[in-house]
Amino acid sequence: MEAIIVKPPEAGITFQNLDYKNNGIKIKILENGICGTDREIVKGQLNSAAIPAGSNYLILGHEAIGTVMEDGTIFKKGDIVMPVNRRGCGKCLNCLVGRPDFCETGNFVEAGIKGMQGFMGEYIYDDEKYLVRVPAGIKNMAILAQPLADLEKSMDEIINIQKRMIWRCSDNTFHCRNALVIGTGTIGVLFSLLLKTYGFSVTIANRRYAHDKESKICNIADIKYYNSATGYKFDDNSFDLIIEASGSSADVISQTMGFLKNNGIFGLFGFIRSGELSINSHMLQDFVYKSIAMVGLINGQKPHFEMAMDHLMQWKYMYPGIEKLLITDEIKISDREKITTVLTEKSKDEIKTRILWD
Amino acid sequence: MEAIIVKPPEAGITFQNLDYKNNGIKIKILENGICGTDREIVKGQLNSAAIPAGSNYLILGHEAIGTVMEDGTIFKKGDIVMPVNRRGCGKCLNCLVGRPDFCETGNFVEAGIKGMQGFMGEYIYDDEKYLVRVPAGIKNMAILAQPLADLEKSMDEIINIQKRMIWRCSDNTFHCRNALVIGTGTIGVLFSLLLKTYGFSVTIANRRYAHDKESKICNIADIKYYNSATGYKFDDNSFDLIIEASGSSADVISQTMGFLKNNGIFGLFGFIRSGELSINSHMLQDFVYKSIAMVGLINGQKPHFEMAMDHLMQWKYMYPGIEKLLITDEIKISDREKITTVLTEKSKDEIKTRILWD
Amino acid sequence: MEAIIVKPPEAGITFQNLDYKNNGIKIKILENGICGTDREIVKGQLNSAAIPAGSNYLILGHEAIGTVMEDGTIFKKGDIVMPVNRRGCGKCLNCLVGRPDFCETGNFVEAGIKGMQGFMGEYIYDDEKYLVRVPAGIKNMAILAQPLADLEKSMDEIINIQKRMIWRCSDNTFHCRNALVIGTGTIGVLFSLLLKTYGFSVTIANRRYAHDKESKICNIADIKYYNSATGYKFDDNSFDLIIEASGSSADVISQTMGFLKNNGIFGLFGFIRSGELSINSHMLQDFVYKSIAMVGLINGQKPHFEMAMDHLMQWKYMYPGIEKLLITDEIKISDREKITTVLTEKSKDEIKTRILWD
Amino acid sequence: MEAIIVKPPEAGITFQNLDYKNNGIKIKILENGICGTDREIVKGQLNSAAIPAGSNYLILGHEAIGTVMEDGTIFKKGDIVMPVNRRGCGKCLNCLVGRPDFCETGNFVEAGIKGMQGFMGEYIYDDEKYLVRVPAGIKNMAILAQPLADLEKSMDEIINIQKRMIWRCSDNTFHCRNALVIGTGTIGVLFSLLLKTYGFSVTIANRRYAHDKESKICNIADIKYYNSATGYKFDDNSFDLIIEASGSSADVISQTMGFLKNNGIFGLFGFIRSGELSINSHMLQDFVYKSIAMVGLINGQKPHFEMAMDHLMQWKYMYPGIEKLLITDEIKISDREKITTVLTEKSKDEIKTRILWD
Known part of the structure; x- marks a missing residue:
């Protein structure tokens, strides 16, 4: 599959074809969001960026929504989902109760940032417990749910x-x-x-x-x-x-x-x-x-992603037209030049830029 | 009655005979504690010090234990008690629920400090709801309960x-x-x-x-x-x-x-x-x-005074002899010279100095 | 104005013209909801039903939405609002902090039920602090916010x-x-x-x-x-x-x-x-x-009404068409016969019946 | 070592010499408390009583204080301690955070009751994390800390x-x-x-x-x-x-x-x-x-044992002589006849009976 990879602490991105497989159910990525952390990694400025153990690259991206490709135990083929981006250390009490935002060891991983492959690729594979349901009616602004979480x-x-x-x-x-x-x-x-x-x-x-x-x-x-x-x-x-x-x-x-x-x-x-x-x-x-x-204040976890989805639904009623004001740019994955640009510098007036894979 | 009064922002103390009466039950003061705030007032350095409305002096002292002089509805004659030193503004929700430590208006008063007569006198009169019971067994260190609260x-x-x-x-x-x-x-x-x-x-x-x-x-x-x-x-x-x-x-x-x-x-x-x-x-x-x-972090209220009494009782078991290490000096009220001194400067090694009225 | 009144413990309702005025801003009622408590009052079966002090009737109704008729300090003319139905005793701590659902004295009042005129009339007058904003997009199901609260x-x-x-x-x-x-x-x-x-x-x-x-x-x-x-x-x-x-x-x-x-x-x-x-x-x-x-479990207060509005907005996205399933009947106020019927007995399959004043 | 053993669901006790060793530091038992649960087990009436896996007997007893026999990482030789009696399932979140009192699986064990050897023996061996320090001054009533917890x-x-x-x-x-x-x-x-x-x-x-x-x-x-x-x-x-x-x-x-x-x-x-x-x-x-x-309401855990010790210290000041009123009987371990009796039926006026091993 195609993916955008980085090799921190080196600067720059590469569009790469990977033979990628992982545990969990398969999800086709529909879109990614871009944030300042992505740009810092791309510019080689984020000290905490880290390639996953056993790999020699890091797939970028921690904001994504995608379509489930196969029936799981919780989700069905066709469901739209967003993956949670930080995963716990497996040891401290906060991580054990699903709150790696308060990880005490610091040994958590973060998709596309630190020790875990990110979401800027054609597909990801993930454990269903880390997936959050995206209501169909807010698909066009759901990418905001990650920062909002x-x-x-x-x-x-x-x-x-x-x-x-x-x-x-x-x-x-x-x-x-x-x-x-x-x-x-x-x-x-x-x-x-x-x-x-x-x-x-x-x-x-x-x-x-x-x-x-x-x-x-x-x-x-x-x-x-x-x-x-x-x-x-x-x-x-x-x-x-x-x-x-x-x-x-x-x-x-x-x-x-x-x-x-x-x-x-x-x-x-x-x-x-x-x-x-x-x-x-x-x-x-x-x-x-x-x-x-x-x-x-840092990092939302699964309950916060769900709260974010809830609030996005409300906002469409409370603030009609809000999604057009918040989603300031959309770029097709095929437009590699523009993607390279937006992954390096923030455009004036940007609130949220979406990369579309379809 | 005799009392130690101040007239902030003027420096200095006076031992004065007052014709003093107030609402509430009468309590004979047994002893006072001295803390840095007293010294700041005495030195004229505490900007927030304020004479109570309608008076032209401030009785000093916010740490005291005393003996109840008459039967009340909660306490009986002879009970040993400590008065809580901060009282609420009567308006904000935190004060209404008994927590003027989180007063939102700032219009609370503090005995011996701001807008309320203090406890360094032969007697005080107080509403029973502001009194905390002193267990007999810890009378000799109970004065610590105010700072501990x-x-x-x-x-x-x-x-x-x-x-x-x-x-x-x-x-x-x-x-x-x-x-x-x-x-x-x-x-x-x-x-x-x-x-x-x-x-x-x-x-x-x-x-x-x-x-x-x-x-x-x-x-x-x-x-x-x-x-x-x-x-x-x-x-x-x-x-x-x-x-x-x-x-x-x-x-x-x-x-x-x-x-x-x-x-x-x-x-x-x-x-x-x-x-x-x-x-x-x-x-x-x-x-x-x-x-x-x-x-x-600031100011304890009635539940905290009670917790303080509880902990002082424990400490006598957990740390035998602790009261002799914590109470570093005792001065009789008749020794006016020494009282004037300790109300001006902290003695080396002081942890807590008690003024004894008996 | 016209209103539906009752005289508990007598059974029965009357459509009455009243010369009615109260403190607060004026709100034109758009619609009422009916619930089992209304029917119990109408049937003379609710022991706790009570006519407000100084009146000889009780305006029925505790579920309502209306239009604000004049600019207030919080709301503007034209805003759609729902009034909270239970009001505090003014004495106990829970009522003082806005939670008469946990009133300790039992001396709270409830619109259209106990000691406070209800909302089944052309107009009400109310203190703005008891009004909850109704987002325009959910007006057609907002009446559900009272029971949902x-x-x-x-x-x-x-x-x-x-x-x-x-x-x-x-x-x-x-x-x-x-x-x-x-x-x-x-x-x-x-x-x-x-x-x-x-x-x-x-x-x-x-x-x-x-x-x-x-x-x-x-x-x-x-x-x-x-x-x-x-x-x-x-x-x-x-x-x-x-x-x-x-x-x-x-x-x-x-x-x-x-x-x-x-x-x-x-x-x-x-x-x-x-x-x-x-x-x-x-x-x-x-x-x-x-x-x-x-x-x-009993009674929601203002924060719960707001949560209810939030959830109704979400539900329109999560459960498309839900409002048509939940609002099972609508009756014009002019149809007095049917109103008398629905205020006496629940229709088969009823989830929520709305009385429309327009 | 000598111990009092039972074989539920059979009734009766046996004084038995056992070759007993376990993980953890060695603790010499000073005394045990007796409660109604012990008596139910002895009478063969407690359905949930269970012999530990791999054993064919159950050492009775879930209330004990003892002396640490060797230096550990937390405790030193000579320290007086009380062991916590319920231990977690190792799986549910409540047990993972040290609260098997809210075990969700039901697979906890309880010393002397269900699936774990009890404390009525000359010695026990235990992980230091399950031991609670007994302040010297309350040794004569510390056995109450288990039920109080x-x-x-x-x-x-x-x-x-x-x-x-x-x-x-x-x-x-x-x-x-x-x-x-x-x-x-x-x-x-x-x-x-x-x-x-x-x-x-x-x-x-x-x-x-x-x-x-x-x-x-x-x-x-x-x-x-x-x-x-x-x-x-x-x-x-x-x-x-x-x-x-x-x-x-x-x-x-x-x-x-x-x-x-x-x-x-x-x-x-x-x-x-x-x-x-x-x-x-x-x-x-x-x-x-x-x-x-x-x-x-059921079962206290380590923080509650510590609170119990704290309160026992307070009570000695608040209620002078209370220990003599609460400890109603003391029996030497050598008095087998009387021990057999008190493990079968509650004496009139019993509040707490202690078995002394010294």
């Missing part, structure tokens, strides 16, 4: 952490809670939509005016857009939750943390590339006085 | 936060978990003992050799002492939990955070006085990759 | 209770869990669909063959139908969860409880009308040996 | 279940909660003391006047005694929690369940021997209206 897990974790106190409002919802999301990439946009779904008031920020698609999304989902080109100016106690989803400089954390309210929480999702987070003694005292928490 | 709340919160994953070990205890406590003051020592009680392996650190009493405490409670005079050198992934209890410079956080293991948690308890916490982008990425959390 | 709360409670142990499967979902739902009325059918949405395998039971609509629903949602006309015969340990949703005789509980697996839970939702639940000593021992729980 | 788990489970709503009082404690404990055997008495420790008001009931020791215990621990010889008469809504700890007839459940308040919980701990629990339709409706739960 990471955010579902994040929200689940945040809400668990906040059970340390009463964080729900007097009507037992989250409607009195305000969130700031930093960054307008895939993660920033999806996180903002998810927070709206949870009932939060949401402000999304970037260091420029909103692009056209961003404005449209903010408009249909009642999200405020904040241009932080000249810094962040809010009242004290403005936010109950701040999500760093830009992965840019650490400065944005220092600049916004002070706007957290009592019992507030700062969620770190983006992989900060540069800068240094500086927290002065006054802010550290506030951390204590205000019972503030800061937490790193 | 803050730590009971902290551990309760930490364990709640860690319910985001499986944090208990394969025998469902915490025996596989390692904690580092920074600081050997009252808080550092009590937090270390509490963590031992929870089953953790504990290392306590200070920038010098252990004093004699510290060595003895470490010895009877199986706590490791770490001299950080030349910095912190541990293996990666050494700690599941780090508690900052020194309230010294922010540097200690930057220097130790990197030793946290996957799913680790950094608890900020001390009020950092100086320096700046710097977290570089590599550590911020680790925060994400390792699902690390950092959280501010 | 009760089930959302029930599932939320069940999952909370089961946090006493690990109840999720090794893939962290509920796909390994089996549920039996007794009863094929509105509640039985909606509970079965909800359990499927949560990932359970579901068997629904009634003492007869499935009617045509029931068969269709079971078919599109992959629910097993069980005809219990000759009793219940399953293997031991067949179910992790059994829901009594028939409200018929207590016998069904005795007959099915024994099929619960270790850590299983029996949920009582229906109001049992007759019979006696008998549990022999052998079954009681099993209750202990197997850590079984039995729990009464 | 079961109750610690029960309370932990009850409090987890009640997280479905706000169950804590407005001071965040349990002081406003009332409990009824049925039965005055070991379990009834220990459960009452534990509930007092948790802050509940407690009534303990039996169908006769209180014996002298029971009166004394009630007196020092402020527990109300209720003589139910002529039935149970309380006001409605009297109890938030009822614990069945008599293991007598199912009638007591039917007779008391109606006194539960809204959100109340009925805990089944005793193994009901006879009778039938009848719940009429009125009470079943109350189950629903009042959100009542009934739950089977």
Whole structure:
């Protein structure tokens, strides 16, 4: 079969014909999604990228949907599915209960990234327990469920952490809670939509005016857009939750943390590339006085993929036309030149690019 | 009655005879504890110190035990009790459910600190619902229950936060978990003992050799002492939990955070006085990759005072002689000179100083 | 305005013109749903039915959707909303945090049932905090959100209770869990669909063959139908969860409880009308040996109404055509004769009957 | 070594010399406790009793403390320990996380009861992970930690279940909660003391006047005694929690369940021997209206043994002289006649009988 392979830490991709077989049921890949991690691997910049044991290449890709090719015990031929991308170490308690997002040994594997063949090929073979059903009606935006699953897990974790106190409002919802999301990439946009779904008031920020698609999304989902080109100016106690989803400089954390309210929480999702987070003694005292928490957020597992599918279905009703705003580009697998380009650099305005195998 | 009063933001204390009466049952004060917050108020350095509305002075003191002077509905004349020191705003949900430690408005009051008369007087009057029973057998160390209550709340919160994953070990205890406590003051020592009680392996650190009493405490409670005079050198992934209890410079956080293991948690308890916490982008990425959390910890409430009493009882069995090591000084109220001194500066080796009214 | 009123404990309804005004924003009623509780009130059989203080009649109806008639602070003129039907006692902690489903005093009120005017009128006036937004795309089935909210709360409670142990499967979902739902009325059918949405395998039971609509629903949602006309015969340990949703005789509980697996839970939702639940000593021992729980389930609150709206959106994708199977009858308000009939007796095959005011 | 062995389903015990060796460190038994389960095995009445695979006898005994005979990795020679009595199936998730009390397969083993050699011998050998440290100061009552561990788990489970709503009082404690404990055997008495420790008001009931020791215990621990010889008469809504700890007839459940308040919980701990629990339709409706739960409670694990040790230490301070009231008899192992007697029938007034091996 044909597949896109990489050989980290070398840069570059190869379209290769492979004689590939694995355990599990056979799934024909329909499409892949591309994210920043793919580009870092392709550029040879992701230190944690690792070729699977016993192989001399890594099939790229951790976002995929495909068609089941044969009847299994759970799925039937023709079912559309999405594979979960991280698999547990088999040893620590979190992995044993299906939560390798909290793997304690660090010996998990990740499809297309670390120690496990990815999904950018004509076929994959997989154990049915790692497959998530894709409802037919959302097939055209289901590829978003992988990144969204990471955010579902994040929200689940945040809400668990906040059970340390009463964080729900007097009507037992989250409607009195305000969130700031930093960054307008895939993660920033999806996180903002998810927070709206949870009932939060949401402000999304970037260091420029909103692009056209961003404005449209903010408009249909009642999200405020904040241009932080000249810094962040809010009242004290403005936010109950701040999500760093830009992965840019650490400065944005220092600049916004002070706007957290009592019992507030700062969620770190983006992989900060540069800068240094500086927290002065006054802010550290506030951390204590205000019972503030800061937490790193990563990786969704099977329940979160299912929650993501559920939310995508809702969004089609809540935000008509949302899929056209979120899926910003589609490329046929035969267009190798363009694929090579998008796997190297993000196009302006990209939210999610799909690679189509059919 | 006689009381020790202050007039923040002025420095200094006065022994004053007051004509004092309040709602609630009458309690004769037996003893007070002194902590760093008292000294900050006395030195005029605590910005949040505030005289109660309608008064022109603040009775100092938030750590006290006393004898009930009249039969109430819960307590009887002669019962020994400790009053809870923070009282809710009456409006936010956390205060309504008895948890002003998570007050959302910030309009709580604190005895002897902010907006409420304190406990350093011959008598207080209080609503029985704010009183905690002191078992007779631990009267000689019960004054420790107030600071310990803050730590009971902290551990309760930490364990709640860690319910985001499986944090208990394969025998469902915490025996596989390692904690580092920074600081050997009252808080550092009590937090270390509490963590031992929870089953953790504990290392306590200070920038010098252990004093004699510290060595003895470490010895009877199986706590490791770490001299950080030349910095912190541990293996990666050494700690599941780090508690900052020194309230010294922010540097200690930057220097130790990197030793946290996957799913680790950094608890900020001390009020950092100086320096700046710097977290570089590599550590911020680790925060994400390792699902690390950092959280501010403050103030115990009634259930935590009760837990503190429970633990003090245990400690007398688990650590014979511990009360003599923890109570480092006792001063009679008649010794005004010495009281003035201890309310201004901490004595070397102090863990807890008691003021005796009898 | 015109409204349907009752005067419990008298039987019968009256179509009455009222000069009706209340606090809150004005909402024009679009439609009402009818449930068994309405019929009990109309038949004078509901002991807890109570006319609001200061009135001499009770407007019937606790299921409604309507159009907001004026701009409020949360909603705008033209928004479609559903009012929450139970309101708190204002005193107990559960009511203060927006959870009168767990009211401890019992002094809550319920629209159209107990101490609060209901929704079967041309207009209502309500505080915006009790209104739930109805997404336009599900208007034709949104009336189901009120009964479904009760089930959302029930599932939320069940999952909370089961946090006493690990109840999720090794893939962290509920796909390994089996549920039996007794009863094929509105509640039985909606509970079965909800359990499927949560990932359970579901068997629904009634003492007869499935009617045509029931068969269709079971078919599109992959629910097993069980005809219990000759009793219940399953293997031991067949179910992790059994829901009594028939409200018929207590016998069904005795007959099915024994099929619960270790850590299983029996949920009582229906109001049992007759019979006696008998549990022999052998079954009681099993209750202990197997850590079984039995729990009464009642009333959803605002977060559950929102969850219900979310699930109805999903169901339109997951189960195409489901709304036509669930909404079994529609009656215009002008057809007084038919309304009087449906408010007295349930029609064969009824799942949900809507009264249309337009 | 000498040991007391049984051969279920045969009745009777034998004092036997065995050539016994097992994996783990060697522990010299100091004493055993006797409970009703031992007597059922000895009388050949416990259906679940089972000889370990590969053996033709079962060493009796699941309550023991002993002295470690050699240095291990956790314990040192001379340490006093208590072994946990139930061990997991090794397969289900609950057993993998150290909670075989919620074993899902049922394939756990229990020392001295089912499939695992017990502790009534001169020595045992055990994996250190199953050993719990006994503080020296409570050695004379530590044998109570095994039955108490079961109750610690029960309370932990009850409090987890009640997280479905706000169950804590407005001071965040349990002081406003009332409990009824049925039965005055070991379990009834220990459960009452534990509930007092948790802050509940407690009534303990039996169908006769209180014996002298029971009166004394009630007196020092402020527990109300209720003589139910002529039935149970309380006001409605009297109890938030009822614990069945008599293991007598199912009638007591039917007779008391109606006194539960809204959100109340009925805990089944005793193994009901006879009778039938009848719940009429009125009470079943109350189950629903009042959100009542009934739950089977069984078996404590390592964290609960540790909690039990903690509470025993507290009790010595809270209830001076309690150990003499709770330990009602001590028998030397050399007194074979008396041992044979106490292993067959419970003595009047027995709370806990210790067998001493020294």
